[in-house]
Amino acid sequence: MSGEDSEDGDPAERRSPTIYDVAEAAGVSPSTVSRAFSRPGRVNARTAERIRDVAHDLGYRVVPLARALPVGRTSMLALVVADATNPFHFDIIRGAQDAATKAGYTVLLADTRESDLVERQALERTLPMVEGIVLASSRMSDSTIRVTAKQRPMVVLNRVVTGVPSVVTDISSGARRAIDHLRGLGHDRFTYVAGPEASWTDGMRWRELREAARGAGPKVRRIGPFPPTLEGGVEAGRALRREPTSAVVAYNDLLAIGLMGELIGHGHRVPDDFSVIGFDDIFGAQLVTPGLTTVAAPLYQVGSTAVGHLLAVLNGARPQTETPLVVPTSLIRRRSTGPHGTDPVA
Template sequence: MTCRSPYRRDVDEHRVPTIYDVAKACGVAPSTVSRAFSRPGRVNAETAARIRKVAEEIGYRANPLARALPTGKTSLLALVVSDVTNPFYFEIIRGAELAANAADYTLLVADVYESAAVERKALERALPLVEGVVLGTSRMSDSAIRVMAQQRPTVVLNRVLTGIPSVITDNARGTRRAMEHLVDLEHRSIGYVAGPEASWADGMRWRAMRDAAEALDVRVQRFGPVAPTLVGGTGVAPVVADSAVTAVVAYNDLVAIGLMRGLAAVGVRVPRDVSVVGFDNIFGAELCSPALTTVAAPLAALGRYAVQTLLAGMASRTPPQVRPALLPAELVIRESTARRARRRRSVAAS
């Protein structure tokens, strides 16, 4: 087989060369050119070599994803997050991206707006393209996650599912440290502002609070659930203000910051009247006023370790390690907690 002179002048210099240009220059069908790049074993070796030479001379670049799809080796991973605008995910994404890049993979991030339905649709679109998936605080049911994990290697963040690798922070220890800190400050009635009902971490924190309250002989009261946002925290503030609690642990830092704003709006001072503790130690937790006391999660490490676990499972011929990887949490004490006032200032008095 002979190719006509495949010079760039045979192709309009103002457009990108296509597979059809290569086929025309070589006198073969476009499908032959496609096979030469995606399945070279199905094309005569001499023909494939000439096609690649022509493609290089005219500047044609095969779509690497199209070439990879038949083999499943796309070098793409998916990270699904429930709300990309939540600073909680900033460092998780950064850590995951660094780990993926180090292994010559590209990370696709899908934002699913705190919706299990949106999450399912996003995964339906992503699964044909990616080699593996990291689910960050998934809102899907356990059964839905298991069905998805049968299609692609999967690692779950901040959730434990039997048979699926997961990476979590030590919610129980972090919650216990927050409770011990508040009890040390003489608080005896402590509230918890709950997050989404579909959140596994929310259930773990509330159980840990009740266990700690029993061990420390203090009372706990649950508020919510609320959206895991500033607005969610602000909205629950009047209810907290009307209660007898003198300290509150919030589902996350955004809820805690929103709660502090809402309490200030109804005349309740933080921490003089009510102490507030958040979760996650997001960017901005130390910049609000007062600076937020929070249970710090190793966010970048969560993302990095999740991707490393996923890649290790993909490379192994043996079943993945399914015991949850437990990363430490620590209490960061700032300005939003203080010793309980002898008399709490009431909303009515303000």
């Protein structure tokens, strides 16, 4: 009376084999198959090998989803970046990716296009699937971040949110190096070209530069804020030319590059008329003419450190919420900085 499905031997409709199929073929119970894969040692070595052979013959592969359900471990991490097309994120992505892969984790990438709404939606969607989150250049408020961090282990990058572990670059020593370099070249006055107001990093960079310049150092001035893009740099260039200083430090490389372009486009020479320093050493900093002197951040390391800490937390370590994890910076000297023009060196 019931509909009779002929399902025997239809090759087109074979679904992928399960542990039950393997179990039957190997003459053991499904639980033994399960253990043969997920609990090495728990099952007799010979039995295990036989099971693996049978499984291989059948083309069996564990469905991670089904495994994840009972144990609650998806082996996935979310990496949320504000802009996947910003070279700043490239190495972070790869660093995170590598560290995750090495630990058997898969990364789920979300590009939020600089929008905190999109960012929230992305989190909404990915959060239940992942075990942990890395937030790079988040555009959300501290409090939203803290709320989210309660639901899953989280690490934020280049930003400090109390109560949430973070990875930042050593801005302080980077700033000092930049100032020392400039001073060594005879500059006694420089301009800081500020990035977005909401950026934690921007505030820090300005603060540390001022700090480093205190005392015997050069005088500092600040213009901005400007959007941290090439276009922002062009804007900044115009502003700078109205009140020039012989040296300028930009919030980031993109801004610095845009700025240099504008200056050179208006007949100024870099570094003869203006010495320019950026931050981050992104792809492109060494391509422009002249090559950009910049405070390099080991972006790859930022990504891998973040994932490393996240994984540690997932394995029971206490999240480091007191002080941020800091990765070292270094000054890369290229051609965009030179001796102060009013004092032509021999």
